[in-house]
Amino acid sequence: MNTLITSSPEEAARILLSDGLVAFPTETVYGLGSRIDSEAAVERIFQAKGRPTDNPLIVHISDKRQIGAVAIEMNQTASKLADAFFPGPLTLVLPKHPDVSEVVTAGLNTIGVRMPDDERAQEFLRLCGQPVAAPSANRSGRPSPTSWEAVRDDLDGRIDCILKGDATRLGLESTVVDVTGPSPLVLRPGSISFEDLRLVHPRTEFHSGDTSATARSPGIRHRHYRPAAEVILVHEPAGEKTANNMGYIGLEAPTDGAYELVHVAENVEHYARELFSFFRKAEKLGIEMIHCQRVSDAGIGKALMDRLERAST
Numbered sequence: 169m170n171t172l173i174t175s176s177p178e179e180a181a182r183i184l185l186s187d188g189l190v191a192f193p194t195e196t197v198y199g200l201g202s203r204i205d206s207e208a209a210v211e212r213i214f215q216a217k218g219r220p221t222d223n224p225l226i227v228h229i230s231d232k233r234q235i236g237a238v239a240i241e242m243n244q245t246a247s248k249l250a251d252a253f254f255p256g257p258l259t260l261v262l263p264k265h266p267d268v269s270e271v272v273t274a275g276l277n278t279i280g281v282r283m284p285d286d287e288r289a290q291e292f293l294r295l296c297g298q299p300v301a302a303p304s305a306n307r308s309g310r311p312s313p314t315s316w317e318a319v320r321d322d323l324d325g326r327i328d329c330i331l332k333g334d335a336t337r338l339g340l341e342s343t344v345v346d347v348t349g350p351s352p353l354v355l356r357p358g359s360i361s362f363e364d365l366r367l368v369h370p371r372t373e374f375h376s377g378d379t380s381a382t383a384r385s386p387g388i389r390h391r392h393y394r395p396a397a398e399v400i401l402v403h404e405p406a407g408e409k410t411a412n413n414m415g416y417i418g419l420e421a422p423t424d425g426a427y428e429l430v431h432v433a434e435n436v437e438h439y440a441r442e443l444f445s446f447f448r449k450a451e452k453l454g455i456e457m458i459h460c461q462r463v464s465d466a467g468i469g470k471a472l473m474d475r476l477e478r479a480s481t
């Protein structure tokens with residue numbers, strides 16, 4: 169298959185509407201979209217990514233009025249969070265509308281809904297004129313793509329189109345929050361912080377990783393965010409060279425010569441934004457081991473530590 173790379177949202181939307189797979193930028197990471205009303209197209213997403221079919225997809229909307237087409241109920245908690253954070257890097261898990269195919273939600277009776285605030289994403293979704301199913305546009309088990317080039321590296325020849333945009337603004341995926349119960353339950357930490365959520369809903373809880381929470385978010389079971397190199401979390405950079413082909417990313421600068429590849433991020437937001445592209449660069453350079461400096465759990469730090477921990481196991 170030939171993958172068309174275009175800067176035209178019109179062209180990309182046309183391809184999606186004729187049952188194609190289209191990767192598109194959002195403020196978090198690039199997504200791989202298809203129509204939700206074509207099971208064949210949705211199934212191709214799983215094939216292109218090599219994604220286990222028991223891992224549900226989230227749907228992307230350009231207008232809050234589209235929520236009613238995919239979910240049957242917005243309780244008070246859900247409405248409050250949607251009012252505060254849509255559009256933005258938040259995915260709400262809601263009771264699924266019976267018209268949405270279970271291929272999208274992997275058999276669950278809930279559905280993840282997100283309204284991106286990136287301008288290109290909004291324009292593209294508006295032109296599609298209907299909700300678009302889209303996981304991150306990486307091969308399964310690889311870091312999410314934060315640039316169109318990263319999408320091409322993973323999916324060239326496997327999808328119909330890449331809508332080109334800038335590198336993504338946030339670099340980590342959305343926060344996934346289950347709002348089917350009385351208080352919000354964070355299933356995946358992300359760009360909207362726990363503190364942000366608690367300001368709007370003080371009883372927001374964090375999933376404890378127990379089996380009931382895992383059942384509520386099947387994706388948690390699967391291995392994610394794993395680069396080719398071995399990832400080791402460190403409190404500070406190594407003072408001297410301990411092996412060949414080592415890389416480092418963190419806030420504190422290491423001593424000269426300790427590592428082959430170094431990325432010192434300006435602050436924790438930059439660290440989050442640059443992590444996945446660093447992993448991919450390290451891979452291209454044949455780095456075999458990466459030291460990642462730990463950060464505190466505050467704000468975006470919680471999502472960053474979550475991704476670092478997943479990458480390191």
Ligand code: TXA
Nearest residue numbers: 196198199224225278279280303304341342384385387
């Ligand atoms: O920022 C993002 O969320 C990006 C951009 C493209 O929007 N998308 C993304 O999709 O990261 P994906 O599929 O890579 O991650 C979505 C996560 C998965 O862990 C999945 O298991 C979970 O959300 N999820 C989807 N639907 C769910 C549902 N109904 N209940 C619980 N978890 C769900």
Ligand code: MG
Nearest residue numbers: 303304305312
């Ligand atoms: Mg993903």
